[in-house]
Amino acid sequence: MITDRQAQILKAIVQQYIETGQPIGSKALLDVLPTHVSSATIRNDMASLEKAGLIEKIHLSSGRVPSDKGYRYYLDNLLEPINVSEQISELIQSDFSKPQFNKIDEIVQQSAKILSTLTSYTAIALGPESKNTKLTGFRIVSLSQQQIMAIIVTSSGDVYNQIFKIPADLPGDQIESVVRIINDQLVGETLSKVSQRLKTDFPYLVSQYLRTPDGFLSMLDEIIANVSADHFFVDGKSNLFNYIDVRNSSNLKYLYSLFDSDRDLTRLLGLDQNDLDTDQGPSISVQLGDELDPQILKNYSLITARYSVGDYGKGLIALLGPTNMPYSQLIGLIASLRKELAKRLFDYFREINGNSS
Structure with a gap:
């Protein structure tokens, strides 16, 4: 169990590392912590966080970076999602309005394209699964x-x-x-x-x-x-390679083929163990690479969000990117996107049912 001040320091380290990509030292934390404390106090708390396995030293620099355990603590206890700006919200609505959709898959595919474009990460979308489809x-x-x-x-x-x-x-x-x-x-x-x-x-x-x-x-x-069968749509596939260790060619080969297999995508998204029609688990969740595949996806994280279209079924959108993604902004973005996606799908279903009645 860590103290409130240590939690503030851990949160600051995670946020600064996400922003800069560089190890964070005690001096850098002085200006960003919400309460004033001495540099010596920060160093002592950082030592406690390192002993707890929440931060780690990666080279000779005196700075520290979040460990996987530290990221997990941050995601579970300290993360505060940031709502998207009105400008981004209008952009999402506009991008959903540009094409003329003739079927559900086109709407779902567009959601993956929008998410990938706005984040420069790899987006995955799955259309609503409905046991009531006739x-x-x-x-x-x-x-x-x-x-x-x-x-x-x-x-x-x-x-x-x-x-x-x-x-x-x-x-x-x-x-x-x-x-x-x-x-x-x-x-x-x-x-x-x-x-x-x-x-x-x-x-x-x-x-x-x-x-x-x-x-x-x-x-x-x-x-x-x-x-x-599940219909997956992937956009921004090549964005994964911006964060890969090129020295490990086997990782490169696996990542390249990951999105060509429905079976691999089903396993990646946890759909082989969970049913979208159940309400178990959080509606938006984050899994770190070591929780997904410690060998292949070590430097990645997966943000997964379920959405509902009422009686017409439930679907899923996900984002795969580097471990040091700006989670607060991305979770807010995904929350906004899934809301607009569900609305567009509901309108489509309603139009189809209206025309057929």
Whole structure:
């Protein structure tokens, strides 16, 4: 347990190091501490903080820098988010207004672009996951004797298509019969319910029209799985390399490929252990690199923020940058951005539902 004065000193060291990137000495702290104390008192408190593992010496300089433990204490106990200025708030609104959005993914992708542009870090955005998203339409378009395009429409207003190869001897009237069954039986069901029925009672229904229904059902299950999968959007990927140790080429290779794998992103964001539809944990959180991957992400931190679009689901935005990021400003920025993102998505959903009613 540290004293109030030691907490003030730790906070000042973190903030000065974030601002300057240089080790902080006792003399530099004299002018920034909220209360006047002697240089000797500051040195004694710094010695106590170093003994507690909250600050450390990194070279021959007499100054100190925050340790990972010190950052963690600062983030958990001393951080005070700073609200964005009216100018930045208007800029966020303006950047969301510039494009004409035709689907949800475009809005989510724009949020990652805005966040990356405003921070010069790497931004990640995930669209709202809703267990209530329903299948609202299904059709098949024949492209050739052995190729068809399956098209599905969801209650989110999104349209997805995928091309599949079919047996040459599969009669067109049998395919049309199955399409009618799908529209009669599955349209209006949630995507999770559709996926479940494709493995339970639906094969029997289809078998009455197709001699070998497995291939057709696998095709439909594949496209439903693709629609239901997480859709990540990353912007500012190259910004990571501004903070990497170029002497470690393995780190460089891993970071370069990190954002190309949905599995790696899912693990990085903790989505393999947590469900966005639960209310567990803080809505905005910070993880230090040693908490994420001590070997690869040692010099980085991840700020993660969940957002809600009511009954339409929940999503996530995140920012990956150096450990000495200006957390107070960034958390305030992300809080403002997620609020505007949720508003834009809600307006989009409301418009879609209004047009479909």
